[in-house]
Each structure stands twice: as structure tokens, then as C-alpha cells.
Amino acid sequence: MDLGISNNVAVVTGGASGIGRAIAEQFAAEGADVAIWDVAEAVAQTASEIATASGRRVFGIRADITSSESLEAALATTNSELGEIDHLVHAAAIGSGKFGFPFTNLAPEDWLRVLEVNVMGMTRVAHTVAPKLAERKSGTMTFIASIAGQIGSPTDPPYSASKAANINFAQCMAKDLAASGVRVNVVCPGMVQTPLNRGVWQSWCDRQPDDQKLDYETWAGEKIKKMVPLGTWQQPSDIADMVTFLASKRANQVTGQTINVDGGFVMHW
Numbered sequence: 001m002d003l004g005i006s007n008n009v010a011v012v013t014g015g016a017s018g019i020g021r022a023i024a025e026q027f028a029a030e031g032a033d034v035a036i037w038d039v040a041e042a043v044a045q046t047a048s049e050i051a052t053a054s055g056r057r058v059f060g061i062r063a064d065i066t067s068s069e070s071l072e073a074a075l076a077t078t079n080s081e082l083g084e085i086d087h088l089v090h091a092a093a094i095g096s097g098k099f100g101f102p103f104t105n106l107a108p109e110d111w112l113r114v115l116e117v118n119v120m121g122m123t124r125v126a127h128t129v130a131p132k133l134a135e136r137k138s139g140t141m142t143f144i145a146s147i148a149g150q151i152g153s154p155t156d157p158p159y160s161a162s163k164a165a166n167i168n169f170a171q172c173m174a175k176d177l178a179a180s181g182v183r184v185n186v187v188c189p190g191m192v193q194t195p196l197n198r199g200v201w202q203s204w205c206d207r208q209p210d211d212q213k214l215d216y217e218t219w220a221g222e223k224i225k226k227m228v229p230l231g232t233w234q235q236p237s238d239i240a241d242m243v244t245f246l247a248s249k250r251a252n253q254v255t256g257q258t259i260n261v262d263g264g265f266v267m268h269w
Contacts, residue, residue, distance in 0.1 A: 001250065009035070010247070032056065037092075087140045094159075114158035144243075151266060
């Protein structure tokens with residue numbers, strides 16, 4: 001299926017690893033040029049690897065989503081190296097790194113960094129990119145949230161609340177930008193084996209009673225089989241497939257939607 005994004009320019013925040021990297025790889029595989037904005041030092045190496053594998057122009061740019069100045073500099077570099085942006089995918093996010101059930105296990109101060117990165121980071125990225133797309137009257141923005149933002153996951157309340165905010169803000173933007181021909185959607189991964197997920201789940205596993213303790217891989221595998229109707233982990237490539245579809249001309253009438261890629265864990269009726 002031709003997605004119609006060949007020779008487009010895509011920006012992927014948080015694209016140096018995990019789901020973000022899979023998304024950058026998929027855009028490049030579909031023929032797009034990609035700018036990866038990430039605070040990680042490895043971003044240039046990641047971009048080089050994707051460029052070599054795909055034959056597309058892929059640039060890694062050190063960018064801090066908590067700094068508007070850093071994002072403006074990343075935008076200027078992207079425009080200079082690749083041209084005007086057609087698609088934004090915002091995948092950069094963090095968790096608290098603590099097990100939050102009950103929520104009083106965490107102090108209010110444990111929320112601050114998560115909200116600064118996940119909520120205000122998204123806000124700063126949107127303010128940096130959206131006006132340029134609106135001026136051109138075309139383009140897409142896709143935000144990576146989480147099913148935790150829909151079900152109030154108790155394992156990491158700050159992360160869960162921040163993802164709910166991401167979903168709501170994306171809907172606001174979809175309404176604002178529709179008249180400019182810019183589509184805005186959210187993709188919510190389910191159970192994906194990423195370092196962020198492992199950090200929370202490892203804490204959960206470690207809290208099991210001594211007489212019920214299992215090694216992490218066994219414990220997590222059993223949880224997945226019980227919790228997910230399709231019975232398996234989701235892979236970063238599964239998320240990337242949905243994201244590139246939403247950016248494509250095949251999804252031309254899709255905006256303001258929150259789409260779960262979660263093996264059926266969350267079902268709405």
C-alpha cells in the first residue's frame with residue numbers, strides 16, 4: 001500500500017530509542033526524510049544507522065523538549081537540512097521511576113519532573129511546530145500517549161495523569177487546526193517492552209510476596225497472558241505502523257482520534 005509520504009519530512013521526538021526509534025525507522029522505510037529530536041547523546045548515531053539502512057536523509061539533533069529555545073534551534077536546523085516539516089510525531093516522555101500503588105507511595109514532588117517533561121514538553125513541541133504547519137495549511141501531528149491515560153493505571157500515577165493530559169490537549173489542537181488542514185491524532189501503546197515500561201513493571205514485580213516471587217521475564221509473561229486478550233506483548237513496530245498510517249493520505253479523514261494499539265486491553269463500547 002502506497003502511503004503517499006515518500007519525500008515528506010517527518011520529525012520524531014524521542015526517536016533515539018524504543019518506540020520513537022521504530023517510528024523514525026518506519027518513516028524512513030516509507031521514503032520520508034526524518035529529523036530525530038532527542039536529548040540523548042546517541043541521537044546522531046541512531047540517525048546514521050537509520051540513514052544507512054534506508055537510504056534516506058536522517059538527521060539526529062540534540063534537543064530538550066523542556067526548553068523552547070532548544071526546540072526552536074532544532075526546528076531551524078531541520079528546515080535547513082531537510083526542508084519544511086510535513087509530519088510531527090511526539091514520542092518523548094518519562095515515567096516517575098517509582099511504583100505508585102497506592103498513590104501515597106509517591107510524594108507530590110515526585111510528580112513535578114514527569115509533568116514538566118510529559119505535559120509541558122508536549123506543549124512546547126506543539127507551540128514550536130503547529131504554527132508552521134498551519135501556515136502551510138497541511139500536515140499531521142501524532143502524539144504518543146498510553147492506555148494508562150485512559151484507565152487511570154495505578155502503577156505510576158504521575159505518568160498516567162500526564163498521558164491523559166496528552167490525549168485531551170491533542171483533541172483541543174485537532175479542533176483548533178482542522179480549518180488549517182492539519183490533522184492531529186493520538187496513538188496509545190499498550191504493553192510494549194521498552195526501558196520505561198520495564199522500570200515500572202520491575203518495581204511492581206519486586207513487590208510480590210516472597211512466596212509468590214518469580215523471575216521478571218516469567219512474571220511479566222504471565223501478566224501479559226492474563227491481561228491482554230491477544231495474549232502477547234506489543235512491539236515498537238506495531239506502534240510505528242499505526243503512526244505512519246495516520247500520517248498518510250490513507251487516513252485523510254482521521255483527526256482528533258485516540259487509537260489504541262494494545263492487543264485489545266482497552267475496549268470501548
